[in-house]
Amino acid sequence: MLFIDFSSAFNTIHPSQLIRKLTDLGISSLICKWLLDFLTNRPQHVRLDNRCSSTITMNTGVPQGCVMSPFLYSLFTHDCRPADGSNTIIKFADDTTVIGLISDNDETAYREEVDRLAEWCNRNNLLLNTEKTKELIVDYRRNADPHPPIHIKGTAVESVSSFKFLGVHISEDLIWTTNCSKLVKKAHQRLFFLRTLRKNHLSSDILVNFYCCTIECILTNCITVWYGNCSASDWKVLQKVVKTAQRIAGAPLPAIKDIYRKRCLKRAGKIIKDPSHPSHGLFTLLPSGRRYRSLRTKTTRYRNSFFPTAVRLLNSAS
Secondary structure (H helix, E strand, O other): OEEEOEOOOHHHOOHHHHHHHHHHOOOOHHHHHHHHHHHOOEEEOOEEOOEEOOOEEEOOOOOOOOOOHHHHHHHHOOOOOOOOOOEEEEEEOOEEEEEEOOEOOEOHHHHHHHHHHHHHHHHOOOOEOOOOOEEEOOOOOOOOOOOOOOEEOOEEOEEEOEEEEOOEEEEOOOOOHHHHHHHHHHHHHHHHHHHHHHHOOOOHHHHHHHHHHHHHHHHOOOHHHHHHHOOHHHHHHHHHHHHHHHHHHOOOOOOHHHHHHHHHHHHHHHHHHOOOOOOHHHOOEOOOOOOEOOOOOOOHHHHOOHHHHHHHHHHHHO
């Protein structure tokens, strides 16, 4: 997995290039003209207290903090696609990740994909930050050969054992202890504020609301991805935070495991209702029309992952 970092991605977009891509996508010419007018000749200055810098006119990039900017960036990068079927490019706003499936020690397709991505960035005026770009290698072989570093523009990319991707810490062994430790540490910092509110004699309802908004949301971030494959000790550490918050709030709080099950069912329900979802076909009803076909799993890791777990939960609820 190659986690790409861009230098000021939003600020380097050329409006004229964006408009050409929007036109190719069939966007109305009126909307394109409106966007071009919005993105060009933008006056900009910096204000600090009562002082303002001189005003300059911007003709590149999309405004930082604008609601529309991430969407425009996604449209701008829509043509950045993998050329080989063994590779996947995942994009979320300006977070881009290249995932390559290496078979028989042949990394050719993966390395060529990275080269093509670098060329695409050059053509589209996006600056790759090689120093902040990281590679994470997941290899379960006992006698794995060392992987030579990948190079971008002649610079070797650093290989790491763990990386924070969209708020989740992914480790090279796909064990979630690091992720759980980071979440628990952050949650403990918020418990201090919960105790402070309790000392000021706020009601249990307010304390519970504060917990849900500031602590529970941390502990359950992307929970359907990682919770199923956590170790028993990780589960205990997570639940210990909930028990501590429960004592402070003086009211019952939902267990992490119960939240995980509800989130799995909710997410599975959305996938089942969306025929266009890439994983829609994994939820197949049996001839009885009441239960879903179980997924065959060869490893414990896959068995405890989201899709097999969701199928089991759906069948147990039917």
